[in-house]
Amino acid sequence: MSKPHYDREHHVKKASGIGDPQCFKGEAPEAMFKVGDKVRIKDLPDLFYTRTQGYTRGAEATVTELVYESPPAEDESWDNTENVEWFYSVVFDMKELWPDYPDTFSSDTVETEIPEHYLEAC
Amino acid sequence: MLPPVRQKVMRHLNIVGQLQPALHEQTHAPSPDMIDNAHFRAYTRSAHDVGGEADISITWEEKEEEVWEHNTFVTCEVLAWRGVWNAEERRRRQNVEVGQTIYLGLPYYGRWLLTAAKILVDKQFITATELQEKVAEVRKRYE
Amino acid sequence: MSDDHDHEHEHIHPPAPMVDEVSEFEVLEIAVRELAIEKGLFTQEDHNQWTDYMHTLGPAPAARLVAKAWLDPEYKKLCVEDGVKASLDVNIDWVNTMPTKFGTPSDYCNLRVMEDTPTLKHVVVCTLCSCYPRPILGQSPEWYRTPNYRRRIVRWPRQVMAEFGLQLPEDVEIRVVDSNQKSRMIVLPVRPEGTEGWTEDQLAEIVTRDCLIGVAVPKPGVTNNAKRPVRKAVNPYKH
Numbered sequence: 001m002s003k004p005h006y007d008r009e010h011h012v013k014k015a016s017g018i019g020d021p022q023c024f025k026g027e028a029p030e031a032m033f034k035v036g037d038k039v040r041i042k043d044l045p046d047l048f049y050t051r052t053q054g055y056t057r058g059a060e061a062t063v064t065e066l067v068y069e070s071p072p073a074e075d076e077s078w079d080n081t082e083n084v085e086w087f088y089s090v091v092f093d094m095k096e097l098w099p100d101y102p103d104t105f106s107s108d109t110v111e112t113e114i115p116e117h118y119l120e121a122c
Numbered sequence: 123m124l125p126p127v128r129q130k131v132m133r134h135l136n137i138v139g140q141l142q143p144a145l146h147e148q149t150h151a152p153s154p155d156m157i158d159n160a161h162f163r164a165y166t167r168s169a170h171d172v173g174g175e176a177d178i179s180i181t182w183e184e185k186e187e188e189v190w191e192h193n194t195f196v197t198c199e200v201l202a203w204r205g206v207w208n209a210e211e212r213r214r215r216q217n218v219e220v221g222q223t224i225y226l227g228l229p230y231y232g233r234w235l236l237t238a239a240k241i242l243v244d245k246q247f248i249t250a251t252e253l254q255e256k257v258a259e260v261r262k263r264y265e
Numbered sequence: 266m267s268d269d270h271d272h273e274h275e276h277i278h279p280p281a282p283m284v285d286e287v288s289e290f291e292v293l294e295i296a297v298r299e300l301a302i303e304k305g306l307f308t309q310e311d312h313n314q315w316t317d318y319m320h321t322l323g324p325a326p327a328a329r330l331v332a333k334a335w336l337d338p339e340y341k342k343l344c345v346e347d348g349v350k351a352s353l354d355v356n357i358d359w360v361n362t363m364p365t366k367f368g369t370p371s372d373y374c375n376l377r378v379m380e381d382t383p384t385l386k387h388v389v390v391c392t393l394c395s396c397y398p399r400p401i402l403g404q405s406p407e408w409y410r411t412p413n414y415r416r417r418i419v420r421w422p423r424q425v426m427a428e429f430g431l432q433l434p435e436d437v438e439i440r441v442v443d444s445n446q447k448s449r450m451i452v453l454p455v456r457p458e459g460t461e462g463w464t465e466d467q468l469a470e471i472v473t474r475d476c477l478i479g480v481a482v483p484k485p486g487v488t489n490n491a492k493r494p495v496r497k498a499v500n501p502y503k504h
Contacts, residue, residue: 003246008205015367019349019360019374021447023367046168049214051445053392054167055174055419067448068375077214079207087446089377098174098420104435110419112443173392173443175416179428182414185407186498190294196315197298202370203315204307209371217394230395230410232290239297247304256296264287 021070027084028069032116037063039090040122041114049077052118059097060122061090064111072115085116139178169225170217191231198238207241215240291500314364320504321362323403324474326355327451330378330401331477332468335456341380344453348376357401372399373447379440379479380453386437387452388426388479390418391444398449402477407496409478419443429480430491442479452479459485 015023033039043057051073067089071081094101094108124132202208216237224233242248302309330351334341344351349359359374360367368374376398379387391397392415397405408414418425422439433439442450454476460468475481475490
């Protein structure tokens with residue numbers, strides 16, 4: 001088996017003076033969702049690596065911001081940065097996530113960021 | 123500083139809080155028919171994905187940093203600066219691929235350190251033999 | 266730049282007989298660093314430069330950002346709309362301050378400032394690891410990294426916040442912000458009563474690291490994080 005060659009400069013070349021995720025700006029296809037949309041988190045198979053938390057799967061949320069474009073962490077983790085997508089900040093009601101959350105504090109919420117391919121309209 | 127009896131009481135409470143019955147399920151590579159999908163999901167779970175799991179109330183602590191912890195953090199960031207890996211590769215390896223036992227068994231920065239050593243071997247920048255010989259040589263310096 | 270200056274609290278010492286002379290951790294750390302340098306992956310100078318950069322970090326810039334936002338509604342709007350741009354006003358350049366010139370590898374370049382209101386209180390966690398806005402806030406505290414905090418805050422926030430000494434009324438929405446991707450968050454707390462006519466310096470002084478994470482709220486006269494035990498290191502790093 002021969003040794004692979006690693007291009008250790010590709011990220012510094014792309015992002016120097018620009019920043020990350022700024023360096024991926026403009027590379028994603030048109031965003032599928034907009035602020036205010038109700039979305040559901042898809043329970044895609046959690047094989048090997050994910051940054052879409054288990055506790056969000058199958059739950060409904062509201063999009064509050066289109067935060068940036070970036071390769072999803074699941075791809076970036078293997079240095080596959082060709083497929084860039086929009087990331088969304090979404091807000092869940094605590095009651096939606098945790099059935100036993102006390103009614104007294106029913107306005108409490110969780111906000112987190114999810115890449116587009118984990119979202120579906122609802 | 124608590125009086126001696128109160129220290130004993132607090133220590134006792136901390137220890138008995140850890141006494142729990144355990145239903146041992148022996149597992150030595152079961153056959154497929156013995157593993158349902160829920161167990162498949164549990165065993166293949168990403169160890170880092172802990173949000174929403176139950177846990178006890180603990181004393182929140184600050185901590186002094188060890189010399190080796192500081193150096194480990196710097197090494198990991200500099201390896202990324204110089205393109206050996208990116209932070210996401212590091213997180214996958216350090217927070218998931220170390221496995222459930224190491225995840226909860228070793229210190230936080232212990233995983234950073236093991237992962238930094240592993241990336242050098244995995245990407246063939248060093249051989250495992252070189253690493254083992256270097257570790258032995260460094261240890262000798264302290265004998 | 267340590268932010269746990271308050272040492273009038275319990276120190277937890279490692280049990281001396283159980284600790285070996287030189288730990289496997291220390292040995293492996295040296296081995297990895299020396300091998301990486303021998304193989305030309307980075308230089309000792311690189312390592313020193315990053316250490317020097319880490320020495321510049323602490324919660325002061327984030328505290329100043331909050332103080333400025335309290336004094337200037339236009340700046341507060343900028344903080345909420347563009348945290349990276351707002352950081353420049355407190356001399357933090359998320360892209361260029363650090364040696365990489367592309368941000369820090371672990372903290373990226375997307376600061377989000379979460380604005381509290383009288384009916385909305387934010388608290389930050391990274392349930393998956395311990396992502397933290399280091400360039401503007403310094404190193405994360407030990408408790409923030411624990412599986413315990415990461416497990417519980419996102420499901421039982423009021424209980425956990427009460428353990429930190431913070432209880433909020435029913436009509437306040439608690440929003441737990443789970444920084445699981447490339448954004449890094451600080452909390453912009455509500456300016457407390459009793460600070461009328463204060464200078465920027467006076468205001469910044471009461472915005473502690475714990476306030477910026479969201480487990481505390483700023484109070485006149487309180488300029489330190491709450492007292493809690495400090496676990497001593499076997500071989501502590503000194504700045």
